[in-house]
Amino acid sequence: MAVQLKVKEEGKFEDLPDAKVGEVVLRFSSQASGYLHINHVKTALVNQYYQQAYKGKLILRFDDINPAKESAKFEKVILEDLQTLGVEYSISHMSDHLDALIDHCSQLIDKGLAYCEDADLGEMKEQCDQRQDSISRNNSVEKNLKVWNDMIIGNEYGQNCCVRLKIDMNSNKEYMRDPTIYCCKLEEHIRTGRKYKVYPTYDFVCPIVDSIEGVTHVIRATEYHDRTEQYYRILNALALNKKDLVDVRVTNVQNEECRQHPKHPKNASIGNKNVYYSQNILIEHDDAILLNENEIITLINWGNFKI
Numbered sequence: 001m002a003v004q005l006k007v008k009e010e011g012k013f014e015d016l017p018d019a020k021v022g023e024v025v026l027r028f029s030s031q032a033s034g035y036l037h038i039n040h041v042k043t044a045l046v047n048q049y050y051q052q053a054y055k056g057k058l059i060l061r062f063d064d065i066n067p068a069k070e071s072a073k074f075e076k077v078i079l080e081d082l083q084t085l086g087v088e089y090s091i092s093h094m095s096d097h098l099d100a101l102i103d104h105c106s107q108l109i110d111k112g113l114a115y116c117e118d119a120d121l122g123e124m125k126e127q128c129d130q131r132q133d134s135i136s137r138n139n140s141v142e143k144n145l146k147v148w149n150d151m152i153i154g155n156e157y158g159q160n161c162c163v164r165l166k167i168d169m170n171s172n173k174e175y176m177r178d179p180t181i182y183c184c185k186l187e188e189h190i191r192t193g194r195k196y197k198v199y200p201t202y203d204f205v206c207p208i209v210d211s212i213e214g215v216t217h218v219i220r221a222t223e224y225h226d227r228t229e230q231y232y233r234i235l236n237a238l239a240l241n242k243k244d245l246v247d248v249r250v251t252n253v254q255n256e257e258c259r260q261h262p263k264h265p266k267n268a269s270i271g272n273k274n275v276y277y278s279q280n281i282l283i284e285h286d287d288a289i290l291l292n293e294n295e296i297i298t299l300i301n302w303g304n305f306k307i
Helices: 038-053 072-085 094-110 121-130 141-154 204-211 222-237
Strands: 001-006 023-028 057-062 090-093 115-116 162-165 180-186 198-200 217-221 242-247 255-264 272-277 298-299 301-307
Touching: 023 038, 023 217, 038 072, 038 217, 057 072, 057 094, 090 094, 094 115, 094 141, 094 162, 094 180, 094 198, 094 204, 094 298, 115 141, 141 162, 141 180, 162 222, 180 204, 198 204, 204 222, 217 222, 242 298
Parallel strands: 001 242, 023 057, 057 090, 217 242
Antiparallel strands: 115 162, 162 180, 180 198, 255 272, 298 301
């Protein structure tokens, strides 16, 4: 069940569906490929609210299934930012479960619920747009398992294949037209090295790892609402425990303007930077503690301000 998170008139969040004190397990996912943005922070804080309200557990799960983008630097920064926010969590990584994920994919192929595809991306997109079945959709289970093994070992043929979930190529929902759930990636992973040659998609991982880690409620941005049907289809196909999905509206920053300014007003040769103008000004903590009320300060590119 997916529900829209609402706030009561007195400013209190609605109760989580079917939640029991001491038994709620939540997760906050983040990819270690960049900094947290405002909507990441909002989702993390909403998770923290419910974790505290229900005396439950919050899992910080790193979405590290794209070895080309993962960075130990950003993982460290994310941990520091969440510590600054006062968010308490236990840590997991999607890569902790790669063996189990491969096994679950094998189960879907063996049941005839997924198949291996060797068409290129352009051909797959054209078939998706025209709602045409791929020739590979009619592969035998035996052939699919053989190609899947080629992908796992990363041979030349397997590197050019992917695994697709067999749903409905005629669906009005594009994301239900046999979405990709696995593909080959040969880059070195920051945690597992070159042990694995195949990596799953985020949409495939979430329902499975949520079940493995005992997550009871998933609080996510509304942008993921369209993936609800796919989420439950994977759980049902693998006979895994269902979760309650709770959607949180993302935050839009109003009246914000971005301008380009020199990085230094007296040295244009070092390039430009983006400066954002809005009703609020954010400055470094170390600078803020030095300021006094009613003091006049000057900010480069902004002008004079009274604290």
